[in-house]
Amino acid sequence: MPHDPAVKIIKKQSWGDYHLFRFETPALAAGAEPGQFLMVRVSDTPFPLLRRPISLHAKEKNSLEIFFQVAGQGTALLAQKKEGETLDILGPFGKRFIPDTNALPTPAVLVGGGRGIAPLYFLAMELNKLGARVKVLYGGKSRTDLPVREKFEKAGLDIVCSTDDGSFGHHGFVTGLLESEIRRQEPAILYVCGPDPMMKKTAEIAAARRIPARISLESMMGCGFGACWGCVKRIRRDEGGEWRKICEDGPVFWADKIIWEEKE
Amino acid sequence: MPHDPAVKIIKKQSWGDYHLFRFETPALAAGAEPGQFLMVRVSDTPFPLLRRPISLHAKEKNSLEIFFQVAGQGTALLAQKKEGETLDILGPFGKRFIPDTNALPTPAVLVGGGRGIAPLYFLAMELNKLGARVKVLYGGKSRTDLPVREKFEKAGLDIVCSTDDGSFGHHGFVTGLLESEIRRQEPAILYVCGPDPMMKKTAEIAAARRIPARISLESMMGCGFGACWGCVKRIRRDEGGEWRKICEDGPVFWADKIIWEEKE
Amino acid sequence: MTPDLTADLGFLKLRNPVLTASGTFGYGLEFEPFMDLSKIGGIVVKGLYYGPREGNPPPRLVETTGGLINAIGLQGVGVEKFAAEVLPKLRQIDTAVFVNVCGASDDEYLKAIEFLNAQEGIAAYELNISCPNVKKNGLCPALGPDPTYALVKQAKAASRRPVIAKLSPNVTDIVEIAKAAEEAGADGLSLINTLLAMAVDIETRRPKLANIFGGLSGPAIKPIALRMTYQVASAVRVPVIGMGGIMTGADAIEYLIVGARAVQVGTANFIDPAAAARIAGEMKDFCEHKGIARIADLVGTLKTD
Amino acid sequence: MTPDLTADLGFLKLRNPVLTASGTFGYGLEFEPFMDLSKIGGIVVKGLYYGPREGNPPPRLVETTGGLINAIGLQGVGVEKFAAEVLPKLRQIDTAVFVNVCGASDDEYLKAIEFLNAQEGIAAYELNISCPNVKKNGLCPALGPDPTYALVKQAKAASRRPVIAKLSPNVTDIVEIAKAAEEAGADGLSLINTLLAMAVDIETRRPKLANIFGGLSGPAIKPIALRMTYQVASAVRVPVIGMGGIMTGADAIEYLIVGARAVQVGTANFIDPAAAARIAGEMKDFCEHKGIARIADLVGTLKTD
């Protein structure tokens, strides 16, 4: 039963709006895989009503990490939790980032924007273990928006950053970094997580170059485990598309299967 | 403006379900009087929606104390607050316990049951200062239900206790203590706060002996300052009774003005 | 540039779109220690019958998740005492005063209006045809288009002032009732009053309210109230005043976007007695932030394409 | 002494009074990892049309204070695929299965019923005449006594199984609709479906749901749902199944006290996927604690004198 009502926070790190928790939770860590997410109860009162989906950021034998950014009242309450406190968590849920073992010798490029970097650390560590050559592209608004950069570096991972304001690394969007990376050497595969416009742009780049890309989508989730049908997005089938559940059929999809919403 | 959105808890003491907070709050302490109460916001989320009324337990120049018992979800959240944290508080509100200066030489007897002892400490200290002879009767379920007994003793106040189970002091209800006290020496005045049946019984005793008694009533409060008309109880007028607001016209009333509800 | 916050009700221009809801702001004076009453658009006083009223026995309140059920039953002083003791003080305050008029029968509404017509310092009447706490099972004129039409028509004929009809959410088709009130000549519509509700004490097996039923208010009902405000504002020409669960400036702006020209703040006053002024301030900040010159430009701008 | 928890719906005895509400429990199997499905009274599966259905575009959910607005729009596999792929698995589970039947027209309801009649392993049909997310403005048969009567009558004639009519709260007089369904032969009534609601994003000035309107569920609506359950249970003879915002055993017991013979747990399943079993356990504990030998003895015991 993937439910641990008292997951202990054994380590907390904070950088402004960003927070990292390490949990001691053998029950949930067993079998947890990169790309999956947890459904976290952020309070023991009826406010907020629903759990919040948060990706797995890292895993060790009996422990898991999450890395999140305050986006509203739920994540603000979560950020108030302290080391030693416990959380009620369900999961892990969802389909993992499948490591493309065929492509192993040529580099796998991981593209993360803002909090979207969260699941890519876990994936990078796994790909690394599998012997894949990994390059991480990490974009933020400014220098202070890249809190886990050093963590990748310490783990010996090849990481390049961009900031919208140019205060650190490449000046511009992370998709710009991706374009120059592709010019340098075409990646075998892309793994992507970030804000919608960034993911959409990455999907376009991947499509133009015919680079396979796996994208982790976000969506408003009622349950996280397939019961409410609230989290759907349009996913391509043989012909046409259909509403598929992000929590169960995703959150990771092949980029060319995603039908992006047209919004003003 | 009797509103302090950031009242700091400078001291916290806990005994099981009972908790005492001392606040640093010159704004609210100025003019605060025994019998009055505060409206405390126990969380910064919409749950619970309403503030909770809590009596003033003690006052020093710039600080106030409250003493409360966990009764439900609101007081449970309040009890989780720690020293150094702040609370959003309105008040003080309500009519004070008026010290009956005519009766000063003969003893004023203060009768408190359970959490009802809260406002009586503040009152006892004031009466004491005014030179009145004060006797406090304090009833609880059992020995552990009398957490502030020592506090009264340390302040040099004359206090006698009762417990329902006989584990400390007089075995029985505090109204039994009151009856023996009256047999010993008839008090000039009673000041009473506790559960409804205890207050009703005290009112009956006071009426039978024609001892003036001031009783502090409780009621479900929407606002605490006279705006919602939710907190009414039946209070006697010249003839008949009318619904009067506990928060504004009370919480302290003359015992013989209170018309007690008939419930099964 | 300071945004223009005025709200135009047609018959009256308000300083800003924030009024206080009837029954949640006493007679207004209770809030003077907490707030400068000239900072808000106006106040709607507690419902008044012609004569004084006892109200319901307690318990009168139950808190629920995100909500408050009340069964006050319109305890109040009646219009005469109100005119003698409260109105003179309210006239000293620079804000629009709306009187929420109640009646056990059509005649009683008219008697109250006729008496109030002779008093100064009232901007308009809000006809409370929707209180669920007075008759059994929450019955009130606003449950049907016919009683609504009949009562509003008579009230308009009797009144020398603009009449706003306050609608009930406890109906199948609120647009039908809104249209009946508009046809009868209402100068504006306000909505919603509370939703008929109850709660039970499982220990005693008794209703938690002495009155059994009460009216639910607070953030819990906002999604329902906003939907109804949108439906009504899209269907009538008279100005609509929206309310239900407004706690913040953002909540109030949602109401403007769906078509309300002004809003009322109710339950929030109990938790934060300066809520109405705070909300008006937050709305101003929003406009400044977004470069909106006139807050009225937000009204009815919901994009649904 | 272990209390007797059985709930008697007349046409069926349930192990205990806790069912799961349609649309909040998938097809049941989604919850097997979390809960022993034989610990609850039964499951009501997600609403089924005769054919497969796409549902509404996202966003389909908005969280509100104490509530959830959904506009799923009944995305689903249709009865054929359900019968082929889901029912065989449900038949392995020792619990009562109710099928929530939907239709865009009366005929479609009947087609679904006729198809399902031929399948085994279904305890009863719950006729979803009250979904607010399918037609414009939340229109559905349960808004009027006549369409309710007509549809229930036909469904009864077509059905070889008991038929429960699921009522809408978006009405002026739910008792009138309940009586129409009873007269038409409904074997039971369940209530409430969700309350028509909306929310607005003030940044984009768009509705937060692609469908504009959705249905509000969760603890926010409990006081309204409980009131309606009480009104209906006091007015009909057929068994009533209550729901709306049940999160705990105490909530469920409130429903029994006002007259429901059983309850359904909805939104709570999303937060605690073992909620239904937990609630059944809490109800048992309550009975033990209070020395109540049969939980059915609580039904309709509200004291209002």
Ligand SMILES: Cc1cc2nc3c(=O)[nH]c(=O)nc-3n(C[C@H](O)[C@H](O)[C@H](O)COP(=O)(O)OP(=O)(O)OC[C@H]3O[C@@H](n4cnc5c(N)ncnc54)[C@H](O)[C@@H]3O)c2cc1C
């Ligand atoms: C599969 C998945 C994995 C995620 N992993 C992470 C992670 O590792 N780190 C991290 O910081 N965030 C992650 N998120 C996003 C995170 O769930 C939201 O930021 C959070 O739910 C917002 O809750 P809130 O109460 O703080 O904000 P709210 O006040 O509820 O909303 C604030 C804003 O966030 C949007 N939002 C609300 N819920 C969601 C949601 N479920 N998904 C996306 N946007 C939402 C709202 O539309 C609104 O614009 C993930 C989301 C999904 C679906």
Ligand SMILES: Cc1cc2nc3c(=O)[nH]c(=O)nc-3n(C[C@H](O)[C@H](O)[C@H](O)COP(=O)(O)OP(=O)(O)OC[C@H]3O[C@@H](n4cnc5c(N)ncnc54)[C@H](O)[C@@H]3O)c2cc1C
């Ligand atoms: C003027 C006044 C002064 C008070 N002073 C103190 C004090 O000094 N120390 C202290 O421990 N308690 C005091 N109380 C009682 C305290 O307000 C309640 O215990 C508290 O509001 C319960 O909130 P809750 O959320 O914990 O419980 P809930 O879950 O809301 O309710 C638990 C139980 O408490 C009852 N209750 C709820 N609200 C009130 C209320 N406003 N008054 C009485 N009963 C209520 C409910 O009916 C229920 O039976 C005072 C009450 C009043 C009216």
Ligand SMILES: Cc1cc2nc3c(=O)[nH]c(=O)nc-3n(C[C@H](O)[C@H](O)[C@H](O)COP(=O)(O)O)c2cc1C
């Ligand atoms: C305690 C209380 C008393 C009320 N009294 C009245 C009243 O006298 N007249 C009236 O029209 N509405 C009355 N209402 C309804 C409010 O004016 C308002 O319509 C409702 O509370 C919804 O707004 P809210 O959610 O902001 O509180 C009352 C509401 C509450 C909570």
Ligand SMILES: Cc1cc2nc3c(=O)[nH]c(=O)nc-3n(C[C@H](O)[C@H](O)[C@H](O)COP(=O)(O)O)c2cc1C
């Ligand atoms: C996401 C979601 C989907 C729903 N789908 C259905 C449905 O298919 N058929 C139906 O009759 N009711 C449906 N409902 C309504 C519930 O069955 C129930 O009536 C309502 O949610 C109130 O109960 P609750 O407050 O416990 O959730 C749905 C509710 C939710 C939240």
Ligand code: FES
């Ligand atoms: S979040 Fe409920 S089905 Fe995906």
Ligand code: FES
């Ligand atoms: S608590 Fe609101 S009037 Fe007394």
